[in-house]
Amino acid sequence: MKNKFSYLKNTILSLWAKLPIITVLLFSVYLRIHGLSSRDIWYDEALDVLQSEKSLLQIAHDVQTPLHYYIVHLFLLFGKNTFILGLPSVIFGIGTVYVIYLIGKRFFNHQVGLIASFLAAISPMYIEFSRQILHYSYFNFFTVLGLYFFFDLLEKIGSRDFFRSSLMFIAITFLNLMTHVSSFLVLAIEGSFAVLYFLFSRNSKKIIRKYWLFLVFTCFVCGFFVFRFGNNGYLKTLSDISLNLSKPMKVGYSLTGYLGNDLLTFNKTFFYAIFSWFGIGPGPRLYLYVILSFLGLLSLFLGKNTKLLLFSLYWIIFPFVFLYVFKISHWFEEKYFFFIIPVYLLLIAEGISYVSLLLATLMDHVMSWFRLAKTAKERRTLYFKLIICFGIALLSIYPNQQRTVYGFHRKDDPGYSWSQAITYIRSRIFFDYYFPKADKNTLWFEEAQVLNLSSDEYSSLVDSTATVYFASIPDFTDLFLGSLAKSTQINKQGNFNIYTIKFQKNSPIIIKPDNGGRWEYYDDYRTAKYVSESSERINLTSTYTGNYNVPVTYGYYNLSPIENKTSSIYYKFIFPPGTDSISINPVFSLGTGSSMRLSVGSDRNDVKEIYSKTGDGYSYYSPIIPLSVTKDNNLTLKVEFFPDTADDKLKQIALKSLLITNKKIMNGMRFATTKSGEYTYNSDLEIARSNKWLFDTIVNKGWSQSLDGVLFDFWGEPEKTPIIYKFSFDNKVSATKLLIKTYTFNNNPITIEFGTNGSSWRQIDHFNDNETNTKTYDLNNFDKSGSFFLKVSCEAGGPTCQLRDFTISFGNQ
Template structure:
């Protein structure tokens, strides 16, 4: 190679460049959530890691490097090393399949790859995954050439089996590469079937080794791989669900356009969108032509094409429970860049040859090198901005905001005093714990749920003896859990986080006021912290949001639960509106075996009487509703106590008793009444009026849906405002809305925003008598969407809307409901 006499020097320079780009800024970069989880898991023992995760390889390395420190530069060093070794492997592979020139260009392209640089710094498995995948690529390539030369290297095959085993212990999607290799080796054996006869003993030995390693694989991580394989679904009927980065670029949580998916993925695989994407794509196809044009092994060419094509076949034909992100196919980058390197070298050589022939009179040599250098300089120039602007998820997109916990840490170190408290969203303190490390004052950083663990006296003491309290939040504080029991002032934005000063407050007794129509209601479902500020007293009680060890877990919603066996209660002191003679009390709760629930009322805390008593012999759900006579002429004060007598669970743990909600109101609600409940939205032609009902579930998290429903047993509103079924059955526990449209014949337009998982579909029905139902739609496409329906000629005066869900849980959600009747 006369143009590359100093190829070793060039390779060394490329490796130095790769190293510089991968260590640049690593000591000051901010970690993100997945990295934090990796660090927390890696701090456990090796045996605990083996039990907890089915892909423990990168946890082993982080566990080892934790002995040398906890900084991003120390814990990110294994990723840097594997990233650098991958650059070297890509050189060796490209050199093996083509020549040294292609190897150097491919190594250079990987050295400046923004995606590979990013994941060569992160404290995650992606750099390891790319390295082991590249090692497999190299071993198969090298085996092909030895095979075609008639020389078998069984050591290579054994090493290949081991490399695959380590790879699947690094990332589950390494399984995609197994059928790629098996398909290719079947192709090789089909070309030369005599190999099977000659080496059948060795092949049998390898198959036994693979089976043994696979059995070990299934046992690691408490059977995580077995569970993963069980969830695989083969078929095209379900759409491909994508995660944060891809959904932000595609404008959807599912893949509706394969072309947009390819554009997003190969932008990240290359040097971004814009002009960089078509440049890389053009050279890729030139490289594909060159691979078959040149005297390159046809088997190797087939394997490289298979490496890129087969994963997409799997992606479009096999569905997994987890969403898909482009980074899960990061193992494709080396082959993609090798094709591009082949294209660049082929193009520069061909162009150089043409130019030399046209101006041969000048007798100038080296045109190919000149054009090659010119192309690489241009690519390097195009890569500068993508390298600088890359994020943990990809390239910035519209609406992207970069959050930086390190900047928050720096701000707190300068501004927070020793006796101050800093509250964060649930799990947020883990990030600052990482930066504070051993310097942290244990009482400084508190997750918001720590307030849920306080007793009534402790919370009152906190209110009366407050130092300076700060809150760090991403969304506006008004939407956060603690906002209902604090006053707050926003003082600064740091790293895209809001820094607030907050003060806790107590609002007991609660004075209930009538609305404009003279009605009143007090409703509590424990979705927020409001109950702490408004409850008069509580004993041995907390919501499931508090993460107290031993209490039942609830997904997406909160309920008030006993903290231990024996008596637990919550008391409210309410001041009822003047003129009240009676009210309606409704509650929803569960009781486990041997437990009981009571409701007590009285004019004072010392004069309570039992008005409701319920026990259970097994786990049961109750939804009692009662009318209470209570004349405010005697006293407007009402003490309300809800009390559990909790039996220990069968295993000694707490059982599943819990209070879902309770409400006091001046009337029973049995649906929406037009126009009494809702005034006209606007006038339309003629004398008719148009009325709008909006549940405001998702945005305002309003609870007025409880007024509009006549059947809701089993359904609950999540912390995000959505409606989901948490117990019961599809047939026995529908959610039914009723709209009384008046005596005139009307038309109603329904707008339903929902999300329905494939395995938990919604069915939506309408009726005009509440008995005969018409199916409007079955929803199970795994997409957040809005469906609209028009119901014509409602002559009965009533419109019923019924929802059923196949299964319990938050996998399917009603996110909002609008009804416009005219």
């Protein structure tokens, strides 16, 4: 009986001792679970769910970090809602809080661990990512768990437990590498610190001799499995990292809002934003956390805890040095560095302990002066810790209320809630809209699903009498689908515009000439109008090619095969009366062995080949094909692609643009005579996104136009294929003013030249400064001529050298 009583007593005392951390964990659960089932997910989360629905083998093939997708795949068995699918992130988030406690308890002291876990529990960024259906909560958990075993490993060098600690650290690191690519940076920090630690250790040679074979073998085995996932995705990711101090790098949405532009700049604003998110917000809250972290470093210094002091500084500084020296092809977001937070919070917790001790000591002196009764110094220190933590908890309430998926709420951000929009639409729908095929979405669909419909399915959508609702933030007419349907805005919910839309079919395409009888049909697939204007489309859809890591430049859309099989698109045209000849200019790309064929006829069953091309290496082609038109002015045009059998070459096939016109292509610009003898030409590139450059140039091989209208030499030979504009006049001119806007990286200079005969050139300017330049030039010192040529050339291909816009005026001196 006595033993049972003793056991019960010990159990109660043990639970009492653990009550603080249990309270912190329960508080963490509440903050992460509350409102989980009704939260608004965002686009990345939806994509992760779609990826997780695939088979385990397909997931491993598609992504190099499959662990998160595997876990969501498992939880999909229990339902498909934000609570069930967000639950794994909640569990890992709570686990992170507990492991931070363990690190603080073991390697600092018990109260530091408790305070740090409390700070992690109320951290707005931790709470947000502990609720999202993304891998960041997993990544942070494995990072702090790996950190625990890393410290453990360093402590046990030379002991019998070293192998056990090493195996645990390697296993956790492997799981982390299977979670997020930023774990490679975590490993680089830990690995480089361990190397330095061993080198400066007294027994470094002995340690290296004893363990080098074990470490090399385990790293080789883990590396082999890591690089095998995601179709060698890690190898591709690491190959995108370049050593370049001057190369510009883009930032994501949240940092763009703070920096005022989308370029990464290592200035005060950048670090202000980063550490505001790592703490409990900007302003005084940020300064409080920074001061406490510096006091924590001071405490470690005074306490001669050199190893923790150096490691903490190394952990926080190393990522930013890496980001400054090395550049990645993907844009940078603050969440890629949020593995810094646990060490940052441990330093703050150490700083709180240090301040509390100073305040307790000061209180001792004050009480001595006034001869007051003293309480135990440890108790007073504890009181101050509780007061400070309580104050921080109060300060964290507002930031947590303002927390969003991209940081803290900004004044210029109206705050969006797609769930409000969907709730409104649900309240108005009393039937299920269906597509003809059973495998299509039966109620809700997005833009991509409309683009992937077959011609018959889209016709059914057009003919349907059902009410189709559409929710979007921008105006519907500005969207990719805006050219497919007529829209009527009926409401606004959660700052989403709610429309009813009616899809349309605009085939055949009736061409209307201008007053001079000239006309053109042009589509560069920046909108989805081809869906409504084509009479039939088989296995072709829109694909986007981004100009990543290039500031102030968008990419462009192509029309590409969906599957590895023959693809085609039919257009039916009705030309203006009197049309007897036209030019067809398709711009397309092919890979080796793939081919393209162009056929025309009076209807789809009577088309004959007029052009074909087989790819010889990955390249773009831009033929200009003259064609006589029959008297009935009707023409059916068929574009076909025949892929090579290799799936990896399918993405090389793309139709970039299609131009059909009765005007002369690449004929230069001829001005009509004016009384004043003055002429002005606007390129209308960046603002109007005009395609008239196709007509007003005489050389443009390899040049392409992005969604924002800028021109760049994408696929030509830059030194051989500049872009040349030709301007002709009935009378001679000698005074010219040029206003031109360009952009270039320093590794891809741009040269601007002019001439009067198209063969000899004089340089106007040359840029390689990583800047957008808008400059005006007076070109008065040349002989009078009836022609003027403007030449722009780049040293290398690609979107890093851009002609963004220009205006040129001509006259006489």
